[in-house]
Amino acid sequence: MMWIDTIVQGILLGGLYALFAAGLSLVFGIMRLVNLAHGDLIVLAAFLILVMVSALGLNPFVAALVAMPLMFAIGWALQFYLLNRTFGTDILPPLLVTFGLSIVIQNGLLEGFTADSRRIPVGGLDSASVALGPINVGVMPLLTLASAVAVIIGLNQLFYRTSLGRAFRAISDDPVTAGLMGIRPKNIFATATGIAMVVVTIAALYLGTRANFDPTIGPARLIYAFEAVIIGGLGSLWGTLFGGIVIGVAQTFGAAVNPEWQILAGHLAFLLVLLLKPRGLFPRAVD
Amino acid sequence: MTDASLTPWKVETRAKASATFAIVAALIILLAFAAPLFVSRSVLQDLFFILTMLVLAQNWNLLAGYAGLVSVGQQAFVGFGAYAMFALVILAGLDPLAAILLAGIASSLLAVPTAFFLFRLQGAYFAIGSWVIAEVVRLALAQLKMLGGGTGTSLPREATRDMPALKLVGELFGVKSSGAGDILTYWLALLLAIATIGLVYRLLRSKQGLGLAAVRDNQEAARSVGVDARRMKTLVYLAAAFGTGLCGALIYVQKARISPDAAFSVVDWTAYVIFIVVIGGIGTIEGPIVGVIVFYILQNLLADYGSWYLLILGLIGIAIMLFAPRGLWGLFAERTGIQLFPVRRRLTGGTVTPSKKGGPHG
Amino acid sequence: MALLETKGLTASYGDFQALFGVDIALDPGETIAIIGANGAGKTTLMRSIAGILANQPNAVLFDGEAIGALPAPDIVARGIAMVPEGRKLFPSLSVEENLLIGRYGRAVAGHWSLQTVYELFPILKERRGNPGTALSGGQQQMVAIGRALMSNPRVLLCDEISLGLAPVVIKDIYAAFPRIRAAGASLVVVEQDIGQALKVSDRVYCLMEGRITLSGAPSDLTREKIHSAYFGAGA
Numbered sequence: 094m095m096w097i098d099t100i101v102q103g104i105l106l107g108g109l110y111a112l113f114a115a116g117l118s119l120v121f122g123i124m125r126l127v128n129l130a131h132g133d134l135i136v137l138a139a140f141l142i143l144v145m146v147s148a149l150g151l152n153p154f155v156a157a158l159v160a161m162p163l164m165f166a167i168g169w170a171l172q173f174y175l176l177n178r179t180f181g182t183d184i185l186p187p188l189l190v191t192f193g194l195s196i197v198i199q200n201g202l203l204e205g206f207t208a209d210s211r212r213i214p215v216g217g218l219d220s221a222s223v224a225l226g227p228i229n230v231g232v233m234p235l236l237t238l239a240s241a242v243a244v245i246i247g248l249n250q251l252f253y254r255t256s257l258g259r260a261f262r263a264i265s266d267d268p269v270t271a272g273l274m275g276i277r278p279k280n281i282f283a284t285a286t287g288i289a290m291v292v293v294t295i296a297a298l299y300l301g302t303r304a305n306f307d308p309t310i311g312p313a314r315l316i317y318a319f320e321a322v323i324i325g326g327l328g329s330l331w332g333t334l335f336g337g338i339v340i341g342v343a344q345t346f347g348a349a350v351n352p353e354w355q356i357l358a359g360h361l362a363f364l365l366v367l368l369l370k371p372r373g374l375f376p377r378a379v380d
Numbered sequence: 381m382t383d384a385s386l387t388p389w390k391v392e393t394r395a396k397a398s399a400t401f402a403i404v405a406a407l408i409i410l411l412a413f414a415a416p417l418f419v420s421r422s423v424l425q426d427l428f429f430i431l432t433m434l435v436l437a438q439n440w441n442l443l444a445g446y447a448g449l450v451s452v453g454q455q456a457f458v459g460f461g462a463y464a465m466f467a468l469v470i471l472a473g474l475d476p477l478a479a480i481l482l483a484g485i486a487s488s489l490l491a492v493p494t495a496f497f498l499f500r501l502q503g504a505y506f507a508i509g510s511w512v513i514a515e516v517v518r519l520a521l522a523q524l525k526m527l528g529g530g531t532g533t534s535l536p537r538e539a540t541r542d543m544p545a546l547k548l549v550g551e552l553f554g555v556k557s558s559g560a561g562d563i564l565t566y567w568l569a570l571l572l573a574i575a576t577i578g579l580v581y582r583l584l585r586s587k588q589g590l591g592l593a594a595v596r597d598n599q600e601a602a603r604s605v606g607v608d609a610r611r612m613k614t615l616v617y618l619a620a621a622f623g624t625g626l627c628g629a630l631i632y633v634q635k636a637r638i639s640p641d642a643a644f645s646v647v648d649w650t651a652y653v654i655f656i657v658v659i660g661g662i663g664t665i666e667g668p669i670v671g672v673i674v675f676y677i678l679q680n681l682l683a684d685y686g687s688w689y690l691l692i693l694g695l696i697g698i699a700i701m702l703f704a705p706r707g708l709w710g711l712f713a714e715r716t717g718i719q720l721f722p723v724r725r726r727l728t729g730g731t732v733t734p735s736k737k738g739g740p741h742g
Numbered sequence: 743m744a745l746l747e748t749k750g751l752t753a754s755y756g757d758f759q760a761l762f763g764v765d766i767a768l769d770p771g772e773t774i775a776i777i778g779a780n781g782a783g784k785t786t787l788m789r790s791i792a793g794i795l796a797n798q799p800n801a802v803l804f805d806g807e808a809i810g811a812l813p814a815p816d817i818v819a820r821g822i823a824m825v826p827e828g829r830k831l832f833p834s835l836s837v838e839e840n841l842l843i844g845r846y847g848r849a850v851a852g853h854w855s856l857q858t859v860y861e862l863f864p865i866l867k868e869r870r871g872n873p874g875t876a877l878s879g880g881q882q883q884m885v886a887i888g889r890a891l892m893s894n895p896r897v898l899l900c901d902e903i904s905l906g907l908a909p910v911v912i913k914d915i916y917a918a919f920p921r922i923r924a925a926g927a928s929l930v931v932v933e934q935d936i937g938q939a940l941k942v943s944d945r946v947y948c949l950m951e952g953r954i955t956l957s958g959a960p961s962d963l964t965r966e967k968i969h970s971a972y973f974g975a976g977a
Contacts, residue, residue: 127504129452178702184503188450189658189701196651196694200687259843262834270830272814273792273823275847275893312646316515319508323501353530357519360512364497367509371500 107341108238112296114321116289122328130195132315138297168290173283202308213301320363326373431569437668445663453510459643461625462632487625518644532639661707665721775939778949793817823895831874838870844892852894853925859888880911
């Protein structure tokens with residue numbers, strides 16, 4: 094029975110990691126860019142929600158809704174004015190600029206909010222649980238996984254059912270010909286990063302309500318997100334969800350054996366997949 | 381083409397200023413070795429810091445600037461080298477000096493399995509992959525209770541005090557063992573820095589170095605003329621692991637106290653190093669030298685401002701990458717044509733006859 | 743006044759100059775053909791007009807407006823669509839999606855819609871759900887033409903549409919041209935196949951080494967004239 098509980102908790106934790114990873118997966122799928130500041134942007138959004146909750150007395154879920162357009166604007170501007178300038182044949186500029194950005198955001202947050210641990214209060218929700226057959230499941234973890242599934246469905250709809258989604262795929266296939274269709278790469282990339290930041294805001298809501306956070310935890314979230322994306326296979330959103338769950342389950346199993354092994358077990362699961370299936374479990378057919 | 385044969389082509393790697401520079405460099409090195417005679421202990425410690433950061437920067441530059449392998453996980457080798465040295469001293473009772481060398485070898489051995497994993501990842505994914513590896517090594521070493529686990533440990537005092545080399549230095553300068561320790565580690569750092577620059581310079585001027593430049597510029601083309609890109613990159617990766625691990629061990633002989641969080645700090649051993657190289661000029665030997673000096677000055681100017689310091693460093697790094705991607709040295713070399721370590725081959729003599737035909741199909 | 747005009751158009755790739763002052767003009771309702779050997783600069787000319795290569799603003803005029811320096815999306819928005827050499831369908835998009843994306847930068851009302859494109863090339867309707875790249879070469883070319891038509895262009899640029907296709911397939915594709923013209927588009931057709939070019943066009947320009955060496959109505963051009971303009975005098 095304990096093992097079932099461990100697996101369920103792992104799957105629920107995987108929902109959180111999938112939320113971290115969905116934005117990264119989206120951006121990589123469209124522009125082959127890895128934003129090394131992704132984790133720090135999640136933490137930034139968590140602080141944004143925290144400020145609205147504590148200063149304006151908003152409900153955290155409402156605060157997240159308010160934060161979404163703000164984060165979209167931040168992502169749009171970041172891509173349009175900064176990251177678009179780094180594109181070229183050389184991979185160094187985008188990597189090093191986003192690495193610099195990661196350091197800037199982290200230390201900006203440290204300056205503004207100190208290194209203290211924070212948590213976004215959600216009333217009694219964080220201790221509420223429901224019985225699923227023989228095991229008890231927390232309401233917040235369940236909401237996290239449901240949100241992750243909803244986000245992935247939403248992104249897939251966007252990708253495969255809308256004109257914007259067609260433009261995303263076209264530009265990822267062939268930017269020059271996409272230009273002949275009237276698609277403007279700079280605007281499309283900015284929109285994609287804006288959307289990724291909306292997903293980041295959702296991830297931040299659960300990051301901040303489920304556990305303590307401080308300005309320095311961003312890079313670790315980037316690493317979990319990255320592992321989920323690689324395990325799932327580049328460019329596959331459902332694969333990313335699955336990858337998140339693999340990391341989550343590995344971590345809860347590791348923790349069940351020895352609490353110190355939680356994080357290490359997640360990394361080892363990633364290395365194992367990399368060893369056996371270097372292209373991930375669900376590689377996209379067209380690449 | 382008859383006129384070209386009258387003035388024959390000559391391939392040169394020496395450029396203007398490099399000959400004078402060689403003499404100046406020799407004088408600087410002599411002066412640097414004699415430094416303990418006329419500078420204070422705190423200056424020596426600052427110089428030690430500068431030199432070790434320079435070694436780390438040269439190694440990272442070799443990876444990213446020449447082999448195109450952007451790693452954000454070099455702290456894996458700093459930390460592993462340091463821990464290997466601690467293990468050899470504490471568990472095997474070795475002399476710390478011998479342990480430094482073995483720690484470098486241990487780091488390059490660690491690089492064999494990590495290369496196996498990392499070379500499955502391309503470009504940006506290589507970068508984060510290297511970070512994951514560093515985390516795995518940190519978490520694994522934190523499990524070793526005999527090396528202090530998560531809280532870390534110190535070098536036994538007798539091990540650092542009773543080094544034969546230390547006694548010699550102490551008698552030579554008439555100082556106590558702690559002062560002699562600073563002199564000794566400073567000299568080692570100086571030696572390591574000179575050796576690193578020398579080896580990188582030799583590598584880049586060799587046939588392998590030319591192959592490396594070809595791989596960086598165009599992997600497909602390099603392959604078609606018989607340069608094995610993967611092999612070259614693996615060799616560079618192993619060499620950088622050796623240099624970085626050696627340097628990590630040396631840094632921790634001087635610190636004498638280790639913990640997993642400090643030894644595997646991404647900020648201390650990778651972020652700073654990246655900023656040094658980017659600010660100074662990536663892809664040149666001069667760049668990291670300029671970068672480490674700028675870095676040291678900035679650190680002293682902004683030391684009291686806490687996280688503002690890193691924030692400003694990050695902004696400078698971003699600005700340089702956007703507006704002067706070849707760094708401060710690149711700007712300087714562009715204006716003056718000066719190269720202190722000429723590794724690019726220059727074609728001199730001959731006359732250029734522009735060809736009118738050929739080119740891409742229209 | 744000509745609908746589309748180039749005036750002293752030059753273009754280079756780095757040190758290599760591909761075009762040396764090219765002047766062509768396209769009148770409303772007209773079809774012109776550009777012929778020339780490999781490397782003569784035909785594709786460069788198309789890419790310059792389409793905005794993939796930037797030029798001096800006044801080197802390309804559309805409806806009297808200087809458009810030489812505009813990027814591709816601005817050119818499409820004004821009503822110049824291109825069928826690129828090699829078809830260049832988007833592999834991640836289905837046939838229908840490839841057609842739909844042709845409207846992305848210019849969604850104007852006009853003759854062409856999914857329905858009319860399917861009427862023009864009925865086979866595409868059957869294969870609408872397939873990935874664009876799963877089709878035969880000729881069908882892919884139909885998708886590429888349909889995709890360009892979806893923006894209801896005033897000028898349609900066709901770059902080497904017969905390249906690599908069997909003669910019977912080429913005939914099928916060119917059979918659609920009268921309807922494309924009837925719907926109101928003026929055409930610029932780049933062709934290596936001289937016979938095809940003469941058949942489809944009102945006027946012909948011959949390019950050699952980046953310069954126009956011959957122009958005129960097909961009926962005024964003799965084989966010898968074309969031959970020397972194509973390969974250079976004395977060839």
